[in-house]
Amino acid sequence: MSKESIALNRFGLGARPDEALPNDPQRWLLSQFDRYEALPAPWTAQPRTGTLARDWAIQQRTLRAAPDVERQAVREAFQRQGRETYQAAVGARAASALQSGTPFMERLVHFWANHFAVSAEKQQVILMAGAYEADAIRPHVTGRFEDMLLAVVRHPAMLYYLDQTNSVGPDSQLGRRSAKRRGKQQGLNENLAREILELHTLGVRSGYTQADVTEFARALTGWTVAGEGAGDGMEPGNPFRFRPGAHEPGKRQVLGRSYPEGGEEQAHAILRDVAAAPATAHHIALKLARHFVADDPPPSLVARLADTFQKSGGALPAVYRTLVLSPEAWTQGIGKFKSPWDWSISSMRAFGRREMPGKQANNLMNGLGQPVWKPGSPAGYGDTAGAWAAPDALVRRVETAQRLAAQAGGARDARQLAPQVLPGALGDMTKRAIANAESPTTALALLLACPEFLRR
DSSP states (O other): OOHHHIIIIIISSOOOTTSOOOSSHHHHHHHHHHHOOSSOHHHHTSOOHHHHHHHHHHHHHHHHHSOHHHHHHHHHHHHHHHHHHHHHHHHHHHHHHHHOSOHHHHHHHHHHHHHTOOOTTSHHHHHHHHHHIIIIIGGGTTSBHHHHHHHHHHSHHHHHHTTGGGOOOTTSHHHHHHHHHHSSOOOOOOHHHHHIIIIISSOTTSSOOHHHHHHHHHHHTTEEETTSSTTOOOBTTBOEEEOGGGSOOSOEEETTEEEOOOTHHHHHHHHHHHHTSHHHHHHHHHHHHHHHTOSSOOHHHHHHHHHHHHHTTSBHHHHHHHHHHOGGGGOOSSOOBOOHHHHHHHHHHHTTOOOOOHHHHHHHHHHHTOOTTOOSSTTOSOOSGGGTOOHHHHHHHHHHHHHHHHHHGGGOOHHHHHHHHSTTTOOHHHHHHHHTOSSHHHHHHHHHHSHHHHBO
16 A cells, blocks of 8 residues: 555545545644544534433433333333434444544544443443543543543443442442441442453553452442432533442552542542553553554554653653654555444545434444444454454445445446545556446445455
8 A cells, every 4th residue: 555545544534535645644644633623513413421411310210200100101212312312423423534634533533432432232321422432532532541541431421331330338338328228238349440450551461450450449439420329419511420428438459559548539549540550551552553553563563652652641642643653554564454334434435425314324333243332342342354354244345335336326436436545555456347347336336345445
């Protein structure tokens, strides 16, 4: 691939035929830091986190107050509202990706949303999945890793997804009162603490122990969503709440460090330390290098990214700059196999599409096996070819390529379009196949299904 093609496809979301190729690919990528819009136009009409969290709390109170004979109908109405809100957010995400003039930054939004994955399979999360990306991820893509981590951990979507709202310190006021009233204590939930250490920061096999997870979970008790406690009102735009009565008292020992009793600040101090740990720098560097360069990225690149992460105090633009300026990121090779999301967005950008209705985008991603904000686990979707290159998945892409080509009709000539969206990347076999296609629609489908387009 040419450097222009690498910039557009490996770093970006695919070329648009109505946009000129970048004269200086590296400068074009770096210039996007200052042009990035945290909340672009497609997102402005979407409800924000505070509103949705308040809606959820109202729904639950309404459901509990409803007569038994009406409860199922009320529940179904709320579920329908959740699906509609979710689909509208999927449409906003797709439109942002299709329209973006800063596709490198938009790709980074998708990377971080998958790194800090939540799943809309959970009823509380389906209502807030879009707002989670809009409010916890997008504003922090050009900031510090620690700030994004804190925003993610405090967001209702993450707190609900990993059951943190159910976590109560056994020796807290609430825990002791519950034990006395019910004869058993409310439990400590370790999900959030474990995933922060294993997936979000240090990484698996980085040296933390089960005792560290438990102690961290104790420190996190009291971190919840407003409206989850009796008499706990919710302020618009401020759904996070620390409930002192649910917090486990005492000092904590995590990863060899001691943290004094301090309420909400105790867990915050642990988050600051794990965000700055060398293991976290390596974990983030490896994931970025794997996402942008190769399934098995060069150790030299990973080390350089990790070094920048540490020296900059987790300043993400510094890490991105190192990535863009690293020679390993521009080497020739087979490239990265596109995920269904990447392939779909790059296909529609190639055809000049600028938006896609939420329901249509949702159906498309369901059919290709990557429903938006619905990974099978907190680890997010896989980021290697093995996750997406199975024979049946390739068959679905070919079928989808035919449908997208048919929708485009005769508005595009594949012979002219191919070098525009894959500059310097087309092989002779692909050129011949497109030139000899039996119809313009078939030629377009062949472009979308060719090996060069399937990789970035």
